[in-house]
Amino acid sequence: MATMIANDCINCGACEPECPNNAISQGDPIFVIDPVLCTECVGFHDYEACAAVCPVDVCVTDPKNVESEEVLIARARQLHPETSFGDSFESRFRKGQGKAAGAASDAAQTPGTPASPSAAAAPAQSGAVGGFAEADVNYVELPPIDGWNIPLRCYKCNGVHEQNVKNFTIGNVIFCPHCHKSTVVRDNLNYHIRTLLNDSYSKWANEQREFVERRERELAQFVERRAKDAAAFEAHQQRERERISEQLDTIGDTYDAAGKPYKKGSRFSWG
């Protein structure tokens, strides 16, 4: 594996449901990636799904563990024997050249006229959702939780100076750089900052997780609806084919060929 979770993980859990290989789990003290299961999403996406949703950008490449695309797709095939990945599978090694592009270029390279109207009209199949391409979401990122600076107004000289949140621990003495007056951080100030940041980061992560889950749910429903549509259309075509076949059978069966003896009582006989 070449994807790992760095120590700054805030345990939001957004990455876990995104992994197509169930490689991510809650560890102690942070989430971890099982290197035996991670394929860097090769076979599924042309990006690392965990990195795409991580609000603090800590799903990163592990420089000590580099694996080739060949190794990673072999692992995906081993983990998902029920899935046919084909040759034009999704992969971050060839961004934008996965299944959709592969199918399109395959079609472009196939000379000649299609054998049947249905073959001509058949859209290129790409993954579970045909040619559907989902819009990318450019998630806004928050800095690390202790990366904020807070402007502090000196009660003595009214000057403002920026202090990193790490300086707002209870009892810490902060000196104004303008008049050198000291301010002691009391528990109420510490409490306000800590509560604001913890609540905000938690809300941020929950909202993003819910957003991702909702999109996944909607996509699954969309795929399911299209599968039902496809099944209904297949059934319709099957019935049409049978109807055409039956009509042809009838025509052939009842054809009054020249010289065919008329049966008594048949529609063109007089007797």
Ligand code: SF4
């Ligand atoms: S890179 Fe993909 S396969 Fe690896 S842990 Fe992240 S989501 Fe899972």
Ligand code: SF4
């Ligand atoms: S999305 Fe990022 S911050 Fe959240 S649990 Fe996963 S690695 Fe940690």
